[in-house]
Amino acid sequence: MCGIIGYLGKNEKKEILLDGLQELEYRGYDSAGIAIIENKQLKNFKAVGRLKNLREKTKDYESVGFGVSIGHTRWATHGKPTELNAHPHMGAYSFVVHNGIIENYQELKKELQTDGVKFLSQTDTETIVHLFEKNHNINNNPWQSFQDTIAKLDGAYATLLITEADEETIYFAKNGSPMLIGFNESDVYFASSDTPIIGKATEVYYLEDGEFGYAKDGKVFLFDANGEKTFSKQALATDKAMAQKDGYRFFMEKEIYEQSQVMNDTMMGRVLEDKIDFEELDKNLFDNISNIKICACGTSYHSALTASYLFERIAKIPCQVEIASEFRYKEPLLREDTLFITISQSGETADTLEALKMAKRAGLRSLSICNVDNSSIVRESDAAVLTRAGIEKGVASTKAFATQTMVLWMLAIYVAQAKKTIDSELLKEELNAMRQTPKSLLINDSIHPKMTRLSKRYLHGHGFFFIGRDLFFPLALEGALKLKEISYLHAEGYPSGEMKHGPIALADAELFTVALMPKSLHYEKIKSNVEELCARDATVLAISPEPFDLADDYVKTTYDSHPMLEFFEMMVVTQLLALEISVRLGNDVDMPRNLAKSVTVE
Ligand code: AGP
Numbered sequence: 001m002c003g004i005i006g007y008l009g010k011n012e013k014k015e016i017l018l019d020g021l022q023e024l025e026y027r028g029y030d031s032a033g034i035a036i037i038e039n040k041q042l043k044n045f046k047a048v049g050r051l052k053n054l055r056e057k058t059k060d061y062e063s064v065g066f067g068v069s070i071g072h073t074r075w076a077t078h079g080k081p082t083e084l085n086a087h088p089h090m091g092a093y094s095f096v097v098h099n100g101i102i103e104n105y106q107e108l109k110k111e112l113q114t115d116g117v118k119f120l121s122q123t124d125t126e127t128i129v130h131l132f133e134k135n136h137n138i139n140n141n142p143w144q145s146f147q148d149t150i151a152k153l154d155g156a157y158a159t160l161l162i163t164e165a166d167e168e169t170i171y172f173a174k175n176g177s178p179m180l181i182g183f184n185e186s187d188v189y190f191a192s193s194d195t196p197i198i199g200k201a202t203e204v205y206y207l208e209d210g211e212f213g214y215a216k217d218g219k220v221f222l223f224d225a226n227g228e229k230t231f232s233k234q235a236l237a238t239d240k241a242m243a244q245k246d247g248y249r250f251f252m253e254k255e256i257y258e259q260s261q262v263m264n265d266t267m268m269g270r271v272l273e274d275k276i277d278f279e280e281l282d283k284n285l286f287d288n289i290s291n292i293k294i295c296a297c298g299t300s301y302h303s304a305l306t307a308s309y310l311f312e313r314i315a316k317i318p319c320q321v322e323i324a325s326e327f328r329y330k331e332p333l334l335r336e337d338t339l340f341i342t343i344s345q346s347g348e349t350a351d352t353l354e355a356l357k358m359a360k361r362a363g364l365r366s367l368s369i370c371n372v373d374n375s376s377i378v379r380e381s382d383a384a385v386l387t388r389a390g391i392e393k394g395v396a397s398t399k400a401f402a403t404q405t406m407v408l409w410m411l412a413i414y415v416a417q418a419k420k421t422i423d424s425e426l427l428k429e430e431l432n433a434m435r436q437t438p439k440s441l442l443i444n445d446s447i448h449p450k451m452t453r454l455s456k457r458y459l460h461g462h463g464f465f466f467i468g469r470d471l472f473f474p475l476a477l478e479g480a481l482k483l484k485e486i487s488y489l490h491a492e493g494y495p496s497g498e499m500k501h502g503p504i505a506l507a508d509a510e511l512f513t514v515a516l517m518p519k520s521l522h523y524e525k526i527k528s529n530v531e532e533l534c535a536r537d538a539t540v541l542a543i544s545p546e547p548f549d550l551a552d553d554y555v556k557t558t559y560d561s562h563p564m565l566e567f568f569e570m571m572v573v574t575q576l577l578a579l580e581i582s583v584r585l586g587n588d589v590d591m592p593r594n595l596a597k598s599v600t601v602e
Contacts, residue, residue: 070162183202463506
């Protein structure tokens with residue numbers, strides 16, 4: 001997720017852009033840039049790293065008079081975080097900023113290179129500005145050229161373009177990535193969310209997918225596939241703190257709701273019509289690899305455990321999972337035909353980083369699954385796949401876990417394609433299920449209020465068991481960790497088949513058991529495990545598509561034949577349960593006691 005800002009008007013532009021980007025830095029900050037056209041002067045500045053580096057670069061610059069301007073803070077999806085890859089991207093006389101992924105950029109880039117266009121960056125975005133100028137060099141009509149450009153883009157984009165060919169206009173288009181327009185008298189603002197323009201604009205219009213147009217002379221002309229359209233503005237929120245959370249009470253809550261959208265970002269350009277592709281991976285990454293070892297901590301360890309079931313079941317490749325802090329000191333036996341995968345949201349976890357270095361010293365090939373490009377773990381790895389969850393501000397991980405799990409599911413299929421262990425029928429089923437995932441992550445109007453009501457019954461007791469089988473055992477571990485982290489109540493994730501080997505001794509009315517009971521995987525087995533607990537008076541919260549009468553509480557989920565869709569839906573239920581219990585206990589949901597977002601110490 002990147003951050004976009006635009007401004008058309010007579011106020012000083014640099015500060016408007018930089019202040020706006022500051023508010024968007026949570027969306028991504030591996031590089032940033034601004035471009036301004038005024039009095040026929042074209043100015044642009046870019047800097048790698050945090051926004052303060054761009055402020056430093058522009059400290060002696062000040063814009064005066066009427067002009068158009070755009071800015072961008074980048075969350076790398078294509079191409080490393082470098083100045084060349086930073087937006088705005090420039091053609092001969094135009095600039096563009098973009099959030100999203102142009103899925104057909106390689107095809108467009110090839111066409112443009114055949115026409116002699118020289119690309120400076122590795123990004124998909126640069127195709128937009130060169131395509132615009134190719135069109136404009138033919139028809140000499142900026143508006144028509146912009147329309148022709150947008151018409152050729154596939155994928156997700158929120159984009160702003162300014163050009164010396166029409167120096168009083170900002171062109172815009174939105175499809176799949178967020179963007180809004182702010183108004184204040186004759187000034188016009190553009191932004192990825194409303195925080196950057198609070199205190200500047202007074203009214204706002206939230207663009208819909210497929211809408212595009214231009215801003216000129218303080219007015220906005222809006223179009224969609226059916227032609228020009230009218231639109232109504234609404235009053236802009238004035239509380240910046242609330243706006244950063246987009247109206248949610250906590251960043252964690254916002255991030256739970258964001259999971260459906262970011263999952264689209266995670267899959268974009270990877271889940272293709274008939275296969276999985278990772279253009280960032282060398283095709284020979286898995287050559288001569290006969291087993292996989294995954295190493296991680298905490299929640300990332302749970303996505304790793306989930307992946308082990310998927311790699312063995314789909315890719316037919318042995319997969320072991322290690323807790324990084326244990327792995328480092330166990331004198332592990334390592335073989336060079338092992339692919340060593342590390343998973344880390346922050347990319348800075350000390351134990352995981354050190355484990356990676358150990359594996360590399362032993363000659364293993366390494367791959368990291370990470371949410372922060374250019375982080376230590378990414379830089380240390382031979383290859384990396386970014387989860388594209390956007391910055392996760394809640395210390396308790398939610399969307400990072402969901403996107404890690406999706407990347408690992410895609411990887412399992414990618415390996416199966418490479419090793420030809422998946423037939424076309426199963427591949428089609430897996431791809432269809434993946435495409436349904438964003439829907440399984442949507443939170444319908446009834447489930448959240450239900451979890452809020454339910455949570456009042458789980459504020460005491462001598463602890464919780466979260467139980468599940470197979471893929472749902474790692475999910476049970478994750479559900480227990482989420483609850484522990486933000487409620488400070490004791491909770492354990494356990495394989496449901498193991499309860500009778502000791503833990504069931506704890507069963508009584510004060511023992512709360514959250515049972516993950518998917519219909520698509522070993523339902524009868526898990527059901528009998530839960531019945532054993534009910535028979536001993538344990539208090540059971542059953543999460544299942546199938547009503548379970550013995551439970552004290554029951555949360556109905558959607559039956560779907562693919563276990564991963566049940567997995568993601570039940571994941572949301574356990575996240576909301578932890579959130580609402582924590583809220584009732586009055587805890588700091590986003591910054592729980594004793595924790596840190598990135599554990600960079602042993
Ligand atoms: C997850 O909710 C916790 N904050 C914690 O377990 C975290 O997953 C762990 O510290 C690993 O962090 P990483 O993914 O950044 O490596």
